Amino acid sequence: MMQIERKIYTPLMRLAVALVLLTLAGCGEVPPDMPTPVPNVGRIVISGSLQYHPDSTFYPDSIGVVLDDDSLGFHDNPYAIDDIQVGVHAVRVYLDFAGRIISGTERDVKVRFSETTDVGFNILTGGMEVLSVLELSADSTMIPDSAGVILDGDSLGFQANPAILTYIPKGTHTVSTYVVFDGRDYLGPARGITVNFAEVTDVRIPMVAGGVIAVNADCDGNGLDSLGIQLDGVDLGVDIAPRIISNIDAGVHKLVAYALIDTVRLEAWRAGVDVALAETTSVDMTLQAVAPFVGSHAPNIECVDIDGNGYSLFDHWGEVIYLYFFEHT
Helix, strand or coil, X not given: CHHHHHHHHHHHHHHHHHHHHHHXXXXXXXXXXXXXXXXXXXXXXXXXXXXXXXXXXXXCCEEEEEECCEEEEEEECCEEEEEEECEEEXXXXXXXXXXXXXXXXXXXXXXXXXXXXXXXXXXXXXXXXXXXXXXEECCEEECCCEEEXXXXXXXXXXXXXXXEEXXXXXXXXXXXXXXXXXXXXXXXXXXXXXXCCCCEEEEEEEEECCEEEEEEEEECCEECCEEEEEECCEEEEEEECCEEEEEECCEEEEEEEEEEECCEEXXXXXXXXXXXXXXXXXXXXXXXXXXXXXXXXXXXXXXXXCCCCEEEHHHHCCCCCCCCCCCCC
């Protein structure tokens, strides 16, 4: 019985295996009558315009396009993009207008299979009038003729003060200004400003010029006609006494006053002159001969120890300094 069953089933099994092998061999081939798959894509047509007033719209010849954070550069306006994968894509346009790049708000655009989606970007803009004010003291201000303007991190260079900025996209922007006064640069605080469509927003940016030190010095009770000043190690030269030093940064400063009488140098110094912005600090000093003698002020000494640490005698004003001399090899 076993031999009969084997004779019957063995040919059938061989035929089944042959059919399976033939089927597997043809799996990688596409029958000639099967249609080619159609790509799952669509099309977008993007246009851009700029509007500063409800009755006036500007249509540029070209627009910049950003698709899914990928900049596609400038193209004719409108610009068609073919074969875009079906789905939602982030699109933004920007314009080159009046020497500035003006960017619109990013939008999500849905692309449908085998359809064209028209997307229009109308960038609504407003303006700013930015006034820069330099505060010289608590009761004295100055309005410079010009000021540099920084808008959203981009420097627009120096403009007439106040600066009239136009075609700023509607929304919140960061603006700051800077001025040059008395040979120094002053940067105003950055402010967040909301710009509304077809409106001009007034912006006032104050800048503090710094503090003032008024130095009055004498020698043996006698006033001096002229006085030299060193501030933080920088010699400011000799000028008519008393000396008024302006535009000083807030903080603690080292001050030296000096004079030359009959070839004898007179000097006095202060290690801790506290200066506040827009305020005047008065300093009265009595000058003594620099040549060391008992009771005179020691001249400033700056040195470096064997460990490379710097020291200044100014840093120990009012303290008793003990000098220890030793040999080191």
